[in-house]
Amino acid sequence: MTRSLSQKFRFFTFVCIALLAYVHGYNLRDTYLNPFSTVDEPLTFTAFFEYLFANGLLRFRIPMLFLISGYLYALYDHRPYSQQVKGRFRTLIIPFLIWSAFGLLMTFLLQQIPYTANILVKANLDQLGDNRPYTEIGWVGIIKRWLTAPIAYQLWFLTTLFVFNLIYPGIRWLVVKIPYIWLPLAFFYFFFIFNLPFIDSRGLFFFSAGVWIQKKNFSVEVQPKWFSLGLCLITFIGLSVIKTFMAFELEPFDFRTAKTPTSTAVILTVLYQFSIIAGILSMWFGADRVINRIMNKEWFHNVSGFSFFIFGMHVPLLPYVMTWAMLTFSFLPFHRLILYLLVPFLVLLVCIWTAGAVRRLAPKLYSVLTGGRGF
Incomplete structure (x- = not known):
């Protein structure tokens, strides 16, 4: 792998993880956004802006991370399978267990203070829908949340990626032997969001695509002659804007009861998925000048090493x-928009400062928390 490609991977890994703060930091009434989510509140600039970014323009990140992961895993798949799996257990599952426990501990400590306990109830962050104090839930409930439903909900990415690494020999065989059958099937699975346990639809297709790109030795550093960056950007932004307007105007679709027409879900999902593909291509081939300039900056090189620590720490801290x-500054004009712009940025700064302090004062602990990344 060339140095320029390595820098590009490092840049986008950091950017994709840092932007998670703005995907998870919105303050719309609906606290969980699906590709087909509509907006149950008036169309205002603030609501439009938050939905456009949190459920539109920034949604290319996770698929891009899976794409990069598939490429990198395929690049080093000459290593023995058992060695690979043991290494990924250390770099994925152990950090998952630690950061999941950290989220539970943070939540438990805040539950002991009446003022912050009230904030946690309003945050309504529990993945199992039970926001009672952990002292009432008991050890069985806590262990279940630790292992299967973390309060740090972003950690699903680690377990999903580990599963892909476990079944990698099968994915590699499908990608190498029957790519023109497997990739369309994986794309169909991605496009219509047929999620099975631990087999995320976005992850399977883009991880497989990353493996395919590496195995076919396609150049991903030079923009193809057939590719039009301008047209791709217009498509990316245009689809995101159109989808956002429709999310306010279309009849809501409840996927749990399906009492309303499925046309809403189909339209929003189609726009969402095409915008993701356009977004990945636009960002990958359109950011070269930025990457060349910023990767030479020492401060960015240092900060980008904290990517995994930011990923592990930012939730549940950010929602809390x-x-x-929102409760404290509701008296300010445009407080929702101001807080959406400021709070995720401040939380990122806290995560970066904490990561730097831990790496400096306890490098061994930092290595365990990040799976050996960031040195």
């Missing part, structure tokens, strides 16, 4: 801080 800020 956002809930507190």
Whole structure:
């Protein structure tokens, strides 16, 4: 792998993880956004802006991370399978267990203070829908949340990626032997969101695509002659804007009851998925000048090494801080928009500062928390 490609991977890994703060930091009434989510509130600039970014323009990140992961895993698949799996257990599952426990501990400590306990109830972050104090839930409930439903909900990415690494020999065989059958099937699975346990639809297709690109030795550093960056950007932004307007105007679709027409879900999902593909291509081939300039900056090189620590720490911290800020600063004009712009950025700064302090004062602990990344 060339140095320029390595820098590009490092840049986008950091950017994709840092932007998670703005995907998870919105303050719309609907606290969980699906590709087909509509907006149950008036069309205002703030609501439009938050939905456009949180459920539109920034949604290319996770698929891009899976794409990069597939490429890198395929690049080093000459290593023995058992060695690969043991290494990924250390770099994925152990950090998953630690950061999941950290989220539970943070939540438990905040539950002991009446003021912050009220904030946690309003944040409504529990993945199992039970926001009672952990002292009432008991050890069985806590262990279940630790292993299967983390309060740090972003950690699903680690377990999903580990499963792909476990079944990698099968994915590699399909990608190498029957790519023109497997990739369309994986794309169909991605496009219509047929999620099976631990087999995320976005992850399977883009991880497989990353493996395919590496195995076919396609150049991903030079923009293809057939590719039009301008047209791709217009498509990316245009589809995201159109989808956002439709999310306010279309009849809501409840996927749990399906009492309303499925046309809403189909339209929004189609726009969402095509915008993701256009977004990945636009960002990958359109950011070269930015990457060449910023990767030479020492401060960015240092900060980008904290990517995994930011990923592990930012939730549940961010939702709790956002809930507190919404309760505290509701008297300000345009407080929702101001807080959406400021709170995720401040949480990122806290994560970066904490990561730097831990790496400096306890490098061994930092290595365990990040799976050996960031040195």
